Amino acid sequence: MTAVTNANAAGHGTIRLVPNCNYDFTTAAETGTRGGDALPIITGNITIVGGPSTHIRRTGGGPFRLIEVAAGARLDVVGIFIEGGDAGVFPGGAILSARGTIVLKSVTVRNSTADNGAGIASDSGSLILILTLVEKNTTRHPNGFGGGGAGIYNDGRLETDQSRITRNTANTSGGGIYNEQGGTARLVQTTLDENTARFEGGGLLNGPGGRALLVRTLVKRNTASDGGGIFDRPGPGTVTLVGSLVTANNPNNCRPVGSIPGCS
Structure with a gap:
């Protein structure tokens, strides 16, 4: 996309997409060390605005994700459906941040696949979700391993506000969110529901x-x-509930027993 290339060259810019329009991709515009990307890798301070009903989609071709944000760069996305990404054996099916900053407001991220972070992978970056939906993303790996964090993988800073992570499926752990390795996750007025993990942490895996x-x-x-709701793996790290409810998860709500105060 020429507009992204120009904004990168300028170091900043706002790109306004057409309402009720599908931006469909069948080939990667750029290939980096972590697979291909539909858009040029974000290296500046860029805002992409769409809506209503603006879609950025992978509709065929080989595996490639849709958006990648480089270290030190920032991307704000407002009012866009981001869907159908496939990062193959790499992280971030729809969106990958490699030590960059991503802010999503009124965005839907769905129907994407990757080894981990099928919806979004934040690798030591900052990820902020406001009024955003992350749904129906699936992790997988040819050898059957990997595959954590179907909705979101985070080992950086994650904040959500009035958002929903739902119906994501992980072939290992962390169906909704996988948070580990010094990652901080602050979820405010957010719903994690109907997510599935093959092993631990259907809603949230805290590593x-x-x-x-x-x-x-x-x-x-x-x-x-x-x-089924939350799994807090032994080791340094904590899960804290403030005015939150963990209920009706299968086969249990929180494990190990007693690891998360206020949850049984």
Whole structure:
């Protein structure tokens, strides 16, 4: 997309997409060390505005994600459906941040696949979701391993506000969110529901070194082999609930027993 290339060259810019328009991609515009991307990698401070009903979609061709943000860069996206990405054996099916900053407002990220972070992967970056939906994303890997964080993988800074992570499926752990390795996740007025993990943490998997704070957040009807709602792996890291409800998850709500105060 020429507009992205020009904004990168200028170091900043706002790109306004056409309402009720589909921006469909069948080939990658750029290929980096973590697979191909539909758009040129974001290297500046760029805002992309769409809506109503503006879509950025992968509609065929080989595996490639839709958007990647480089270290030190920032991308704000407003009012766009981002869907159908496929990063193959790499992270970030729809969106990948490699130590960059991403802010999504009134955005839907859906129907994407990757090894981990099928919807969004934040690799030591900052990810902020406002009024945003992350749904129906699926992790997979040819050898059957990997595959964590179907909705979101985070080992940086994650903040959500009035958002929903739903109906994502992980072939290992963390159906909705996988937070680890020093990652901080602050979920405010957010719903994690109907996500599925093959192993642990249907709604949320908090790995060693991860810290998760859930404020007025609902974790409901998620499924995993253990910790259907939330699984907090042993090691440095904590999960804290403030005015939040973890309920009706399968086969249980929180594990290990007693690891998350206020959740049974």
